[in-house]
Amino acid sequence: MEDKPHISLKADKIFEIFDFPITNSILAVLIVLIIFLLLAVNYFFESKKQPNKRSNIYYLFNFILKSLYKFFYSVLGEETIKYFPVLASFFLFILLQNWFWLLPGVGSILIKIVGHHEEHHLVPLLRGGTADLNTTLALGFLSVMISNIISIRALGFKNYVARFYRIKEPISFFIGTLEIVSEFSKMISFSFRLFGNIFAGEVLLGVIAFLIPLLVSFPFLILELFVGFIQALVFTMLTCVFISLGISKNH
């Protein structure tokens, strides 16, 4: 048989800028970020125009944002408007990153790089952003930090510490430590859930396309669209629930 499909857990380094390695995942995340920024700026300028001159993309985004708002309203209630920018940004960013690697050309355009001992091997030029553990770890870390800081800001520092440690109940020393450990385990669980789903999807599509090159990849592509959407939704929904737990006053 010929070579195996190129599957590697670690993103391969393409080039270096002043000794900082740029991998193919970083490149893909940057490209999706620029696309996202262009869409957001376009939306902003379209919203300033007259209502009969706006393009259709504006109404599509309106529909998406309103659906998201209704979705978060069922959990957060009246405070949704304060936390909606963070949650919607998480959702749209993760959704675009999850769907980017399904485009033709991502993962299949190979370039030749030189290894340590002067051997050449071919690596993909672009790779899905969330298929790299670095991106998902950063997103999980951000999510837990943001929900804790929102909790401090809404409740005040004393009430925030009272969530974990209370002087009047001695058993809260053990339970408080367990809660702190569970905050860290939330970080790990967020990042591994997203990483595992997307990376397993990459491996699945690579192996299926390698075995039967013709039409069989199509249902798996639809499955990956669906999985990417659900994972973005679950990430944002969990962040929303943790924020709402953090700002609730009765304990």
Added chain:
Amino acid sequence: MIKTIMVGLTIVLGSIFPALTIGKIGAQAMESIGRNPEAESGIRTTMILAIAFAEAIAIYALVVALIIKFV
């Protein structure tokens, strides 16, 4: 060869309990929708959340299997 066997065993054993749990969550959700059809959208959202938590355990097993195979 032991490595290949262990890769297979990891994902097989790691998916049994999440599969059973997801089935149980779905069954309970459907029964509670049948009892109280008005709260359907709230139940559906909570069900999806609980299924995502349970599926994450199977994903951990999958990640370990992939690490054993490819690293």
